[in-house]
Amino acid sequence: MGRAIDVLAVARTNYNPTTLDLLVRLSLAPHHELRGVDLCRQLLKSPGYVSRVIDQAESDGLVIRRADPDDRRAQRIALTEAGETALEAFVPHVLEVLDRTVYTALKDDEIETLIDLLTRVADSAHQLLDESDNVST
Amino acid sequence: MGRAIDVLAVARTNYNPTTLDLLVRLSLAPHHELRGVDLCRQLLKSPGYVSRVIDQAESDGLVIRRADPDDRRAQRIALTEAGETALEAFVPHVLEVLDRTVYTALKDDEIETLIDLLTRVADSAHQLLDESDNVST
């Protein structure tokens, strides 16, 4: 999990950061559901790991897997009532941590600047990664 | 290890990021040696893990452990010739990755800004962590 800010937010729940991120993504999606492959892209985690996170969340009753009617390879992961409840209980903690870290340290325009700078570094890193993928293939 | 920039740099060696960081820290230290506890602080890793990383580096001949003459609890970890050689072989790769990510994406003054903003967020996060440590104790 890593000793990071999410420790603070997550410590107040029983779920790990990726599980909570999963709930957030589903709650923002149309019909509160997403295909597994889209979740991987949004969570920036490998398919193998996402599959396990879904397993766990499903056995906790937070989400359900359903066959995708349009593609028999795919699954649709949907938020349950319990999942929504868990998420709502969690949101205030995230806001509190954000409030007491980023928002106390930085002014609004500085936050925008930070996002811009990080995005640009990330973009050039992705470019480099893509290149080396192509080389190795 | 995490799919991050260090993948690129590390992929070109057989060592993991923490091992390489270890070599860097030792090479910057007086007499090319440091006590274990100081290494923990510099590497930002837990003592348990650092102990393991040193084990590994020692069995690869990159460093040696020596008893600290001033404190019989402590050890001094020192860089060997082989460790220095490994480090020198690695440095150009790090520089190349930095060059093709951060330095192509950001101008010098932007890099300074980025460091400043991140430092401030990190500081307030630390403050919050310290607080919650004190509360739980």
Add this chain to the structure above:
DNA sequence: GGACAATAATTGTCTACCAAACTATTGTCA
């Protein structure tokens, strides 16, 4: 329409790391 590449998900296996418990030593203070 059938071969074959590409895609969706899962499982097995491995690495990086943390936290807690433990041992040995050192500093402190009555």
Add this chain to the structure above:
DNA sequence: TGACAATAGTTTGGTAGACAATTATTGTCC
């Protein structure tokens, strides 16, 4: 001086997450 807290390091056990191989299905192209 002797008790006791604090510090240095190691070991054990566990979690987050990646990668590779496998299965099932879909799209593509002759």
